[in-house]
Structures are given as C-alpha cells and as structure tokens.
Amino acid sequence: MQRRQFLAQSTLATAALLTPASLLCTAPDNRPLGIALVGLGNYATNQLAPALLQTKNCRLAGIVTGSPEKAAVWKAKYNIPDKNVYNYETFDRIRDNPDIDIVYVVLPNSMHAEYTIRAARAGKHVICEKPMALNVRECEQMIEACAAAKVQLAIGYRLYYEPHHLEMRRLGVEKPLGAVKTIESSLGFSMANPESWRLNKAMGGGGAIMDLGVYCIQGARRTVGELPVAVTAQGYVRDTKVFKDIYEMMMFQMEFPGGAVSNSTTTYSSYVDRLYATSDYRWFGLQPSFNATGAKGVSSEAPIDFKTPDYQQIAQMDAFVQNIRDNTTPEASGQEGMFDLKIIEAVVLAAQKGQQVELNW
Amino acid sequence: MQRRQFLAQSTLATAALLTPASLLCTAPDNRPLGIALVGLGNYATNQLAPALLQTKNCRLAGIVTGSPEKAAVWKAKYNIPDKNVYNYETFDRIRDNPDIDIVYVVLPNSMHAEYTIRAARAGKHVICEKPMALNVRECEQMIEACAAAKVQLAIGYRLYYEPHHLEMRRLGVEKPLGAVKTIESSLGFSMANPESWRLNKAMGGGGAIMDLGVYCIQGARRTVGELPVAVTAQGYVRDTKVFKDIYEMMMFQMEFPGGAVSNSTTTYSSYVDRLYATSDYRWFGLQPSFNATGAKGVSSEAPIDFKTPDYQQIAQMDAFVQNIRDNTTPEASGQEGMFDLKIIEAVVLAAQKGQQVELNW
Numbered sequence: 025m026q027r028r029q030f031l032a033q034s035t036l037a038t039a040a041l042l043t044p045a046s047l048l049c050t051a052p053d054n055r056p057l058g059i060a061l062v063g064l065g066n067y068a069t070n071q072l073a074p075a076l077l078q079t080k081n082c083r084l085a086g087i088v089t090g091s092p093e094k095a096a097v098w099k100a101k102y103n104i105p106d107k108n109v110y111n112y113e114t115f116d117r118i119r120d121n122p123d124i125d126i127v128y129v130v131l132p133n134s135m136h137a138e139y140t141i142r143a144a145r146a147g148k149h150v151i152c153e154k155p156m157a158l159n160v161r162e163c164e165q166m167i168e169a170c171a172a173a174k175v176q177l178a179i180g181y182r183l184y185y186e187p188h189h190l191e192m193r194r195l196g197v198e199k200p201l202g203a204v205k206t207i208e209s210s211l212g213f214s215m216a217n218p219e220s221w222r223l224n225k226a227m228g229g230g231g232a233i234m235d236l237g238v239y240c241i242q243g244a245r246r247t248v249g250e251l252p253v254a255v256t257a258q259g260y261v262r263d264t265k266v267f268k269d270i271y272e273m274m275m276f277q278m279e280f281p282g283g284a285v286s287n288s289t290t291t292y293s294s295y296v297d298r299l300y301a302t303s304d305y306r307w308f309g310l311q312p313s314f315n316a317t318g319a320k321g322v323s324s325e326a327p328i329d330f331k332t333p334d335y336q337q338i339a340q341m342d343a344f345v346q347n348i349r350d351n352t353t354p355e356a357s358g359q360e361g362m363f364d365l366k367i368i369e370a371v372v373l374a375a376q377k378g379q380q381v382e383l384n385w
Numbered sequence: 386m387q388r389r390q391f392l393a394q395s396t397l398a399t400a401a402l403l404t405p406a407s408l409l410c411t412a413p414d415n416r417p418l419g420i421a422l423v424g425l426g427n428y429a430t431n432q433l434a435p436a437l438l439q440t441k442n443c444r445l446a447g448i449v450t451g452s453p454e455k456a457a458v459w460k461a462k463y464n465i466p467d468k469n470v471y472n473y474e475t476f477d478r479i480r481d482n483p484d485i486d487i488v489y490v491v492l493p494n495s496m497h498a499e500y501t502i503r504a505a506r507a508g509k510h511v512i513c514e515k516p517m518a519l520n521v522r523e524c525e526q527m528i529e530a531c532a533a534a535k536v537q538l539a540i541g542y543r544l545y546y547e548p549h550h551l552e553m554r555r556l557g558v559e560k561p562l563g564a565v566k567t568i569e570s571s572l573g574f575s576m577a578n579p580e581s582w583r584l585n586k587a588m589g590g591g592g593a594i595m596d597l598g599v600y601c602i603q604g605a606r607r608t609v610g611e612l613p614v615a616v617t618a619q620g621y622v623r624d625t626k627v628f629k630d631i632y633e634m635m636m637f638q639m640e641f642p643g644g645a646v647s648n649s650t651t652t653y654s655s656y657v658d659r660l661y662a663t664s665d666y667r668w669f670g671l672q673p674s675f676n677a678t679g680a681k682g683v684s685s686e687a688p689i690d691f692k693t694p695d696y697q698q699i700a701q702m703d704a705f706v707q708n709i710r711d712n713t714t715p716e717a718s719g720q721e722g723m724f725d726l727k728i729i730e731a732v733v734l735a736a737q738k739g740q741q742v743e744l745n746w
Contacts, residue, residue: 205623206634206655210569210648214665256619256739262566262644273567275648277636283623287571287636289648294567294663295685302655304575324656378617379739 057125058085064094068130075335081345085123119146132221133229137162144173153180156361158229163362178344181356185339187330188319196247202303204284209243211236212291218266231270232292239314243299244286252278254382259375276371418486419446425455429491436696442706446484480507493582494590498523505534514541517722519590524723539705542717546700548691549680557608563664565645570604572597572675573652579627592631593653600675604660605647613639615743620736637732
C-alpha cells in the first residue's frame with residue numbers, strides 16, 4: 025500500500041509539473057480546434073479522418089504528407105485549402121498557420137520523437153500515436169520539448185476513453201468484484217505485409233511488443249491501476265525470413281505491487297485479442313478487447329455492455345481539446361506513454377537476459 | 386518432421402512393449418467388468434460413482450475406504466456387498482475377489498504410486514487419477530509393475546475421450562485451419578479449503594501446477610499432437626500463509642518442435658478455464674475448456690458444438706474396458722501420464738532456476 029500511495033502521489037506531482045501554466049494556442053472561444061494529420065497511412069485514412077468528421081471540439085484542418093497524389097485526394101475529400109497542406113520539408117512553417125492548433129503525429133515509430141518535438145517548437149499542441157517513441161530517452165525529450173514550448177502532449181491511446189475499457193478500469197480499481205489477482209492480456213495478428221515498416225527494427229523499434237504489446241501492458245496496468253514492479257519475458261522467432269532482427273512473438277509476465285500478476289501473449293503471426301481479469305471466484309473481461317472496431321464484455325457478475333462508438337478516436341480527440349481548454353493534463357499524457365516504453369524496455373531486456381527485470385518508478 | 390516421426394515411432398514402439406501378450410483378468414464374455422474405487426472423496430462421490438451408473442462396459446463393484454461411515458453410506462446407495470468393501474489394511478486381499486477386475490485409484494497424489502503398484506500386484510487392471518504420481522521415477526515404477534503383472538494401466542484423463550477436446554485435437558493435428566502457431570491454455574480456481582491435501586506439498590506434490598497444470602499442458606500438447614522440447618516458467622506466491630512451500634500460481638511456456646508455442650496460467654487463487662489455438666488468421670478454442678461439467682467451443686470458422694455428456698468419465702471408463710478386451714493400449718496410457726510428469730518436473734525446474742529447460746524424449 026505504501027508503494028502504491030507513493031506511486032499515486034508521484035504521478036500527481038509529475039502531472040502538475042507537466043501542465044503548463046499558460047498555453048499559447050488555447051482558442052479564445054469554443055470554436056473547434058484545427059488538427060493537422062502528419063502521415064496519411066492506413067490509420068489516418070480509415071480511422072482518424074472519418075472520426076474527425078464526428079468530433080465536436082476539433083476538426084481536420086490540415087495534412088502533412090510526402091505524397092502529392094495523397095494530398096490531392098485528401099484536399100478534395102475533406103475540403104482542405106492549399107495553405108493547410110504541408111510536406112516534410114515545409115512542415116515547420118506550420119508555426120505560422122493559425123488554422124492548425126494541434127499536430128497529430130501518425131508516422132512510423134522511429135519518426136514520433138522528431139515530429140513531436142518539431143511540432144512543439146512550432147507552438148502546436150501534439151497528439152502522438154503509440155508507441156510514443158523508440159525508447160524512454162526519446163520520450164523524455166518529447167515531454168521536455170512540449171513543456172518548454174508550453175504546449176500540451178497526448179498519446180493516441182484511444183482506449184483511455186473507450187467505455188468498455190473504462191469499466192474494466194473501474195472494476196479493477198474500485199474492486200466491487202474483489203481485488204484482481206490474475207490478468208491475461210493478449211493481442212496479436214498475422215502481419216500480412218512483410219514489407220511493412222512495422223517489421224523493420226529501425227523504423228518500428230522491435231515488432232509486436234512495440235506495436236501490440238503496448239495494448240497488453242495497458243490492459244493489465246490500467247485495470248489494476250498500478251505500475252508493474254517486475255517483469256519476465258520470452259521472445260520467439262519461427263519465421264526467420266520475415267523476422268530478421270525482431271521477435272515474432274513475445275510472452276511476458278508483470279508483477280504488480282498489490283499482488284496481481286499478468287500474463288501476456290503478443291504476436292505478429294496469430295490472431296488473439298483478449299483482456300481477462302479475475303479476483304477469486306469472480307472475473308471480468310473483454311473479448312475482443314483492443315481492436316479499434318469494438319470490444320465485447322464478459323463477466324461472471326453482470327454484462328459489461330456499452331454502445332460501441334463509431335470511432336473510438338472521437339472521444340479521444342475531443343477530450344484532448346477539453347484538456348487544452350481547461351489547462352488540465354490529458355489522461356493519455358506523455359508520461360503515460362513513457363511509462364509504457366519503460367515497461368517495454370524492461371520486457372525486451374528480460375527476454376534477452378532470460379531473467380526477471382525489476383522496475384523502479 | 387524427422388523429430389516428430391521419430392517421436393511417433395517411439396511412441397508406437399513403447400506402446401507395443403507395454404501391451405501385455407496375454408491378460409490375466411480379461412472377462413471371458415462381455416459382462417461389465419467390476420470396478421473398485423479406492424478413495425471416496427469428492428471426485429469419486431460426485432463424478433465417478435454417478436458415471437458408473439451409466440457405463441456399459443463396467444460397473445461399480447467395490448470400494449476401498451478408511452471410513453466405516455462412508456462405507457455404510459456407499460454400500461446402501463450402490464448396493465455393494467460386504468465382501469467387496471475394503472479398507473487400506475485389507476486392500477491387498479482384493480486379489481482374491483473375482484468381482485473386481487479394475488482398481489480405480491482416486492487417492493491424494495502421494496498415494497497414487499503405492500496403490501497402483503499394489504493393485505497391479507493383486508492382478509487387477511488399474512486406472513489412476515491424474516497427476517499420475519509425484520514424479521517421473523514413480524511413474525516408471527508404476528508402468529513396470531503393471532507390465533510385470535500383465536495388467537493394463539490407464540490414467541484418469543477424461544478429456545482424452547471428450548468430444549470437444551477430440552475436435553480440438555483433430556483441428557490441431559489434421560490442420561484444416563492451418564498449422565497452429567500459438568496456444569493459450571489456462572486453468573485455475575480459488576482453492577477454498579486451506580486444509581486440503583492439495584495444498585500440502587508432500588501429499589499434493591506442488592499445488593496448482595500438479596493439479597491443474599496437467600490440463601494446461603495437455604490442452605497444448607494434445608492439440609498440436611507433439612511433445613514440447615523446451616519450457617520456461619514463472620512461479621508466484623502472494624498468500625504466504627496458505628501457500629507455504631508450493632507455488633500459488635505458475636505461468637509457463639512450452640515450445641513445440643513444429644514451431645507452435647504455448648502460454649499457460651495455472652493458479653489456485655483465481656478462476657480461469659480456457660484453451661485457445663490459433664494458426665494465422667484462424668483460431669479455435671474452448672471456453673470453458675477443462676472442467677468436468679462441460680466445454681463450449683468457439684472458432685473463427687465453424688461452431689465446435691457437441692453434446693455434453695452427463696459424465697465425461699463414462700466414455701473414459703468404457704474405453705478402458707474395451708482396451709482390456711481388445712488387448713490394446715489405452716489412449717490415456719501410463720506413458721501419457723509419465724510424459725506430463727516429465728513436463729511438470731521441467732516446468733518447476735525452469736521456475737526455480739529462472740531459466741529455460743530443454744526436454745529430450
């Protein structure tokens with residue numbers, strides 16, 4: 025309990041530090057803030073752009089892309105004026121564009137730090153996709169850059185605002201079904217495209233554990249409301265042609281200070297998507313759990329049944345704008361993103377060493 | 386493939402060795418064989434005895450118990466004559482009782498070896514509950530004793546004859562949905578009675594991994610149709626008052642020669658019961674899976690839907706009698722039981738050492 029109280033206090037203290045005293049870009053009225061998407065891949069195209077047609081606090085105002093073909097399509101489809109279209113060379117000029125309040129970085133993982141820092145220096149609030157960066161050091165630099173520029177930083181953790189996952193967190197933290205003792209939290213899919221940057225160590229940072237492991241980690245740590253104090257991990261490669269310098273699959277276990285232990289499977293070669301928490305006789309979970317198109321609840325007690333939003337990112341992005349307006353720290357803060365990278369680093373180290381790795385917070 | 390062929394051949398070779406050329410106790414006609422239950426605890430009372438009211442090839446003919454009170458109740462309820470009631474002192478006289486063809490050992494784990502060997506020496510076929518014994522050495526002695534006495538030996542693996550689990554095995558081995566790459570196989574429940582022999586290291590042999598871990602191991606290895614070649618494991622104790630010298634929970638991973646990897650959680654303090662196998666995009670599983678009261682299938686392709694038998698042990702016991710009549714090796718042979726003890730020993734060693742342990746077959 026003492027450790028947990030300390031963790032809670034330290035989180036609050038750091039949160040206070042990270043909340044800028046004044047914000048440069050707060051809109052004077054309640055007009056929707058303008059978002060520029062940086063990187064127009066699958067996630068921006070099929071999730072974020074359609075979600076931005078339904079957000080109330082923000083709207084798609086600009087794009088940053090290296091592809092003139094994509095720019096033409098998006099300009100026409102979303103009625104984006106020429107002056108709000110950037111490429112990676114002209115990106116920094118976004119500083120002079122009052123239409124853009126928020127930059128949303130949807131690039132390969134290796135580019136998250138650079139573009140978050142450049143966006144902050146341009147005076148724009150930033151949402152950065154997960155995983156936040158390649159390592160903890162980059163996360164620290166990103167947080168520092170946003171604090172120095174007095175802009176807000178959030179990670180694209182859509183599930184922090186998703187009703188099924190909020191209920192999992194409530195059940196785990198408020199303990200109406202008893203204290204959670206065991207969690208199984210797994211996510212995997214078959215990576216269909218061996219050419220994807222996600223399989224490139226330099227760009228993706230390490231495969232399934234970076235890309236999908238974040239969900240497993242969050243599923244466990246957010247449900248118990250604690251940070252893990254020790255991890256073990258096992259890495260596997262079966263298809264050495266496709267998985268050259270990254271783990272194809274990782275399994276990992278996390279010990280939490282309150283006594284809960286989680287077990288996770290994350291893989292780029294099989295489909296699994298499940299979060300399961302159990303106290304003693306009682307249990308609650310989501311299956312599927314982490315995908316963007318909808319979770320389904322299962323419980324020993326009562327249904328976990330909420331309306332699935334059209335796009336989970338609607339609540340995520342609207343909440344961020346509210347944080348900007350209220351000058352409050354986002355739930356999905358940069359610090360939260362850094363926590364996950366610290367855990368991922370420990371998991372990979374544990375797999376490499378074949379030994380338990382302790383985490384100090 | 387070569388390794389698997391070798392394993393298959395070696396299994397057949399050993400099976401041939403273990404099949405006695407002639408059997409002492411084969412019934413001359415097709416009358417139901419008489420079974421004596423040794424140990425009248427919960428499983429004998431609520432599963433085996435009711436199942437024996439529905440078996441066709443065998444019937445409840447005798448009991449062995451140290452409790453005169455229980456003996457009186459069972460005699461009345463199941464119409465068992467006095468001459469077929471034994472206690473642990475008179476047990477060996479069962480040799481002279483032509484009503485008893487099969488001895489079913491349902492005692493605490495630490496007594497499995499002794500009573501299996503004594504039953505064999507009494508010339509009776511033996512069914513021994515799982516886990517077969519406390520360690521591989523005991524398993525070897527039990528197999529040797531039954532071979533020397535020319536009696537058949539089976540382990541009480543009811544799921545070897547359960548239709549949902551047979552379908553899991555068919556899907557995994559015949560691969561109509563593709564080769565299995567990942568398995569999650571977990572079983573746990575809250576051990577309500579801290580006085581249970583299951584929590585006693587000397588009697589239970591080591592807690593959840595001995596008692597419930599067998600199911601997780603079999604769920605994985607039976608589905609892929611292979612034996613694991615390496616394991617890692619993590620043991621946890623949270624409640625040190627109840628779990629004094631055994632693991633409260635174990636998580637373990639098994640690597641199979643064909644490339645599949647399994648991840649398991651087994652615990653005495655949380656409810657979980659699930660078997661999940663996935664190739665690439667396709668998956669199939671059971672949830673619940675291992676309990677005695679019924680499995681439910683889930684699959685990406687087609688329902689895994691079979692009638693749940695009233696008691697899974699009906700098919701198990703009738704099949705064993707058929708093996709006796711046909712002079713064939715039971716599917717759930719003593720060798721199968723020994724395989725699981727060998728894996729359990731490796732899992733516990735892996736947890737103790739914090740290192741991967743290889744298995745040679």
